[in-house]
Amino acid sequence: MQENYDCVMENLATNPLIEKLKLLMDLTDDEVQVILDLSFKTQKLPKGQSLIPSNSENVSLVMDGWACRYKILSDGRRQITSFILPGDLTGVRACLFGVSDFDTETLTDCVTTLIDGKDIARLFYEAPRLAAAVTWASAREEAMLTEHVVSLGRRNARERMAHLFLELHSRLEIVGFVEKLAYGMPITQEMIADCLGLSIVHVNRTLKAMRKEGLLEYYNGYVILKNAKKLRSICGYDSNHLEGTLHPEIADYDPDA
Amino acid sequence: MQENYDCVMENLATNPLIEKLKLLMDLTDDEVQVILDLSFKTQKLPKGQSLIPSNSENVSLVMDGWACRYKILSDGRRQITSFILPGDLTGVRACLFGVSDFDTETLTDCVTTLIDGKDIARLFYEAPRLAAAVTWASAREEAMLTEHVVSLGRRNARERMAHLFLELHSRLEIVGFVEKLAYGMPITQEMIADCLGLSIVHVNRTLKAMRKEGLLEYYNGYVILKNAKKLRSICGYDSNHLEGTLHPEIADYDPDA
DNA sequence: CGGCACGTTGACGTTTTTCAATAGCCGTGG
DNA sequence: CCACGGCTATTGAAAAACGTCAACGTGCCG
Secondary structure (H helix, E strand, O other), X not given: OOOOOHHHHHOHHHOHHHHHHHHHHOOOHHHHHHHHHHOOEEEEEOOOOOOOOXXXXXXXXXXXXXXXXXXXXXXXXXXXXEEEOOOOEEOHHHHHHOOOOOEEEEOOOEEXXXXXXXXXXXXXXXXXXXXXXXXXXXXXXHHHHHHXXXXXXXXXXHXXXXXXXXXXXXXXHHOOOEEOOEEEOOOOHHHHHHHHOOOHHHHHHHHHHHHHOOOEEEEOOEEEEOOXXXXXXXXXXXXXXHOOOOOXXXXXXXXXX | OOOOOHHHHHOHHHOHHHHHXXXXXXXXXXXXXXXXXXXXXXXXXXXXXXXXXXXXXXXXXXXXOOEEEEEEOOOOOEEEEEEEOOOOEEOHHHHHHOOOOOEEEEOOOEEXXXXXXXXXXXHHXXXXXXXXXXXXXXXXXXXXXXXXXXXXXXXXXXXXXXXHHHHHHHHHHHOOOEEOOEEEOOOOHHHHHHHHOOOHHHHHHHHHHHHHOOOEEXXXXXXXXXXXXXXXXXXXXXXXXXXXXXXXXXXXXXXXX
């Protein structure tokens, strides 16, 4: 698994993921090319590695695989603050502002491409629309964290679970990793527990109950939403927080106006 | 309380809060002036109002008072995702990306100043360093949300409480609203409960226990951290997530390099 | 075959919530 | 001036949600 993955980058321009991201952030071909040119290294990371070495000044764009951001308390308790999926950009805060307050870890083998933080910083001067796109990604992350706070603060285990599965479905759908109501979710129940602030045992039991009610299937790294409508009503799911497009004042800036 | 607060703006340049913000974000006098010039309305909002009307395209800079961001579930449960304190900028995501996924409410009378979202958007083209400052504020918010997720997911009531009081102290200290280890916290226990994902009763009991142990005083809208060291050790508090400075590549950009 | 990681289940403990009642404060209207 | 209602803080008792401990099964892999 130490192959050179530059091949992945060579046809990145036609990579379906890149195509989706282009649409999502409303980027032009030229802008996509700027990003691709900045990317200096594409690699395959094995499962269990840090996505971004802690003192690195790079930003990482995940092309394939799952990772997570987490924090460990002094006594070993772990909280996963977010899952990182294909299309996600990680490390912006660390490289722009010199602070990194969590760790990252690949949950499966991942293909990632790295961009020097310096280059991201320069976008603010040299490619305002791309700087705005970076801010957009960051704001989207913030929206997901907000939803996560709501889940952990005011939803019970069953509701948290429903929300997680639905949100993952929405996110994966956007980047084309979904087959109707099914998607691969190659992580353990322990990680779900650490994400949802529950114990492994309780996750297991809640999952069992939801399976029994015909809400979803979950086995072998696959999820099938059997009754998405009911799942949505259980937690009041709304994918609004994943939406959002660039303000027209940025998207269509006219210096003469 | 419907007075015109433009007076507050008139000497904003010498307003101690603005001075702190200047240092915090490493802005020049000129840059501060740009912001002040963009600000088109300074007002006093009574307690219990929305900080930003839901379909408004404005950004709000809080000069004085407390507010919060929250979300209400269909059955009435409420989760406060963050407290908004003097110096905080709110509504960036809504105005830049056209999505607003939570509501805001003033918890006390507040003095705020409004900036048109259009003007914020234009900063990306016309004042890259200020655009970066906006991104900085947004990233800081993200870091606080991350900590909030950790608290709600993996800390018990006592630890959450300790973390909240310490973080509020750090934040208020940065903007000069702290007197040594004491600060005003003009909110009810219900709001603390809604922030920490607990019931009012449990907040009350936990508070009582912490008072008894000499950890803190909390009465009449004031907090005194009696034993900050122990409070920090209880929750493993670290104010790192509030830090961070602009990447030198942005701060000292040299177009000829 | 043995070891290991993960999933599953039961019994029991702890934390936190809910329900219900009381007390203090404060502004309003009589 | 005082009674009253509304909001907040406080407390007790009981219930629910969730965690911990421990055991066992299962599949994978060397």
